[in-house]
Every structure is written in structure tokens, then in C-alpha cells.
Amino acid sequence: MLEDDRITFRQEVLLPALLAAGVTPEMAHLTVQRPGKQPGRDPKIVEAYATMTAAQRDLYWEMPPALLVDAALAHTRLGVELLDTGANDADGRLLAGSVAESALLSARLAFFDLGQPALAVQAFVIAERTAELADDHGLAAAIAAHHAFIPGFAGQESEAHSYLEAAHAHARYAGGPMLRSWLHCVTAEILARTGQAAASRDRIRQAEDSMTTSGSDPDWLDFFTPDRLPGFAGNAALLAGRNSQAVNRLNQALERIGSRAAKQRSVLLLDLAAAHVPDDPDHALELAVQACDLLESEPYVTAYQRIPGVRRALAGAGRDTRLVERARELPLSLSERG
Structure with a gap:
């Protein structure tokens, strides 16, 4: 057997x-x-x-x-x-x-x-x-939530929701404040990506509240700390069209992010660039170029995938040429993905 x-x-x-x-x-x-x-x-x-x-x-x-x-x-x-x-x-x-x-x-x-x-x-x-x-319920929760990103990024709300439901169900039996907070952050991002802005904001509030709950988190949970929460909040606000709020939260995230998180820094810079395009396209362009400078040494497809959106927004403001040129200098195998 x-x-x-x-x-x-x-x-x-x-x-x-x-x-x-x-x-x-x-x-x-x-x-x-x-x-x-x-x-x-x-x-x-x-x-x-x-x-x-x-x-x-x-x-x-x-x-x-x-x-x-x-x-x-x-x-x-x-x-x-x-x-x-x-x-x-x-x-x-x-x-x-x-x-x-x-x-x-x-x-x-x-x-x-x-x-x-x-x-x-x-x-x-x-x-x-x-x-x-x-x-291991805690590990199962983390795996299911990570898996939810695949349909979530593709806009497949129902399939993503199934994985998120499973993740939160497992988390009832294991995990500590960081795992709970991260699960709410993931849910907030996917809700924002599928057009559910109000529900996304509610999840960010739950993520913040979860920080004060009891319990212990496993050693493998090294991809989320309290410093990462403002980045999720900023991205959710950006996806919901709340640019001013997004700028505030993303600036918080950049101030707090650790030295080992260069990949995430490039994501934050591109999100912040997108948030600044309507009111300050010149600053937005500079932020996007900074992100490209980081991607030169720390390739990260999740960041690359944000470049086209920033580029389109800057094109509307008549300032996309420099970003296009800078993105072309990045490793071809990755830059083509955007």
C-alpha cells in the first residue's frame, strides 16, 4: 500500500x-x-x-x-x-x-x-x-495564498477566491500575527485587482489589526514584516484610483523597507511612479528610472510587469520616451515580458 x-x-x-x-x-x-x-x-x-x-x-x-x-x-x-x-x-x-x-x-x-x-x-x-x-496548517495557508496570486494577477476572481478561502481556513488552526496580517494583505491586493475597492480597504484594516493579535510565526515566514504592510496598502489604494492615499502609504513603505528587499523596492518605486503621474509626471518618470536602475542588478518579473502601465500613463503626459529607452537597456529576456 x-x-x-x-x-x-x-x-x-x-x-x-x-x-x-x-x-x-x-x-x-x-x-x-x-x-x-x-x-x-x-x-x-x-x-x-x-x-x-x-x-x-x-x-x-x-x-x-x-x-x-x-x-x-x-x-x-x-x-x-x-x-x-x-x-x-x-x-x-x-x-x-x-x-x-x-x-x-x-x-x-x-x-x-x-x-x-x-x-x-x-x-x-x-x-x-x-x-x-x-x-502543517500554517504552511498550507501560505502555499494557498501564494497560489492565489496566479489567478488573481490574471483577473480570475473565482479561482483566486477559492485559494484565499482555503488559506484563511488553514490559518484558523495555526500561525501568528504576521501570517494573519499577510493573508489579509494578499486578499486586499487580489480584491483591488478584481475591482473590489471597498472590500480591499477593509482587508487592509484587518491586516493592521492582526499585527496586535497573539501567537507565534514560523521561521520560514521571512517574506513579510510590519514594514511590508504599507506597500500592500499603497498598491491597493493605487489600484482603486486613490492616488493621494497611495503616495502616502508607498512613501512609508520605502522609508521602512529593509536593505535585503531590493526587489520589493523596485516594485514600490514603480507603484509610486504610477501614483504620481497625474499630478507630477516629471517626478514619476524619475522614480520609474530609479526602479529600472535597481532592476539592472536585481531582476524581478513582478516589477517588470508594472513598467508597461507606468509607460502608458507617462505617454498620456508626453513623457514616456526616456522610460522606454531605459527599459530597453534591461536584460532582454526579462524586459520582453513587459
Whole structure:
């Protein structure tokens, strides 16, 4: 029975992920069908795998995403091969949780950094399945909320709502103030993107209130701090057409953001540029060029995807030429995505 579970897991979850990652069909099928000798539930191996997962999480803030995604996918693949899906002991749950974290990192890199949603979806499938095996509600909440961004960015409200509902349901059983606040922030952004401005503002208020709730947050929640909340609030206000409010919140975010968050800084600068276009297009242009300067050394597709909107707004003000020229100097493989 346990071996049947392993075969099903490899065929339905691992194989599509390997193919999406660019592994040749022959090698992917070989990996799935011939896993080789399993090391069992060796606590030393489980601990080593968890340590490597944490190290890659830290590397996210330092390494080029195109390099790290290969390592993260390989680490996820290794974890799946180590995992006996039928096990229900402490080491098994720890390993499953580490695999889920690794798959989540792979998905984040694929979608937010590199703009490869198909690969991200496959990584999310692995993350969701292994978080379930780990019986980790907090991790399951984070995975579901991240997954919601894919349909949310595409304007697919119903599908995004389903993932957000699942995320908030899991969060009732685990997580602390930062996880709760972040979930409300994600929900606010997706609501704003789907034209629900009033509901989005209400979620921002709930995100602020959640900061004062009790509980403890996991180590892997390193992608959100209180300093990030004004950025979400500013983006939600911008999407709702409340430019003055957006400017205030985005300036707060830029003042507070940490030194490791260069990727997010480029996003904030482009959002702030968009907010300034109606009243100060010259300043908006300068902010957009600053963002491009950051993107030269810290490529980030989520920021690149904001450039066309700023460019169109500046074109209406007759000031888009310099931004067009600057964007063309960015790495071609990424700039073409915008």
C-alpha cells in the first residue's frame, strides 16, 4: 500500500513538475519509475534536508533567481524521492514540511521572479500535497495564498477566491500575527485587482489589526514584516484610483523597507511612479528610472510587469520616451515580458 502511494505521488505530482522544469521526458520518467534504494527515515538525513531548505530560503535574498531556481527545484525533487508518503511519524512530517517549503520557494521563484506560471503551478501542487502530509496548517495557508496570486494577477476572481478561502481556513488552526496580517494583505491586493475597492480597504484594516493579535510565526515566514504592510496598502489604494492615499502609504513603505528587499523596492518605486503621474509626471518618470536602475542588478518579473502601465500613463503626459529607452537597456529576456 505504501509503495502504491509513492508510485501515485511520483506519477501524478513529481513527473509533471519535472517535465515543466525542462527535464527531458526520458530522464523524468526514469526518475519517477526507478527511484532506487530509499534511505528510510534516517533522522540525520531529515535534519540535513531541513538545514539545506533553510539555507536556500536565505539565499533567495542574495542569489540571482535564474540560478537559485535550478537548485530549489533539484532540492524539491530530492525531497520527494526521500519522502515516504505513507509515513505518519514525527520525522516523516518534518521531512514533508521541508519538502513543502522547498516547493514553495521553487514556486515563488518561478512565478514572481521569473514569470513562469506553468512551472509555478507544478511546484505549488507538490507544496500543497506535502504540506498536507506534514499536517502543517500554517504552511498550507501560505502555499494557498501564494497560489492565489496566479489567478488573481490574471483577473480570475473565482479561482483566486477559492485559494484565499482555503488559506484563511488553514490559518484558523495555526500561525501568528504576521501570517494573519499577510493573508489579509494578499486578499486586499487580489480584491483591488478584481475591482473590489471597498472590500480591499477593509482587508487592509484587518491586516493592521492582526499585527496586535497573539501567537507565534514560523521561521520560514521571512517574506513579510510590519514594514511590508504599507506597500500592500499603497498598491491597493493605487489600484482603486486613490492616488493621494497611495503616495502616502508607498512613501512609508520605502522609508521602512529593509536593505535585503531590493526587489520589493523596485516594485514600490514603480507603484509610486504610477501614483504620481497625474499630478507630477516629471517626478514619476524619475522614480520609474530609479526602479529600472535597481532592476539592472536585481531582476524581478513582478516589477517588470508594472513598467508597461507606468509607460502608458507617462505617454498620456508626453513623457514616456526616456522610460522606454531605459527599459530597453534591461536584460532582454526579462524586459520582453513587459
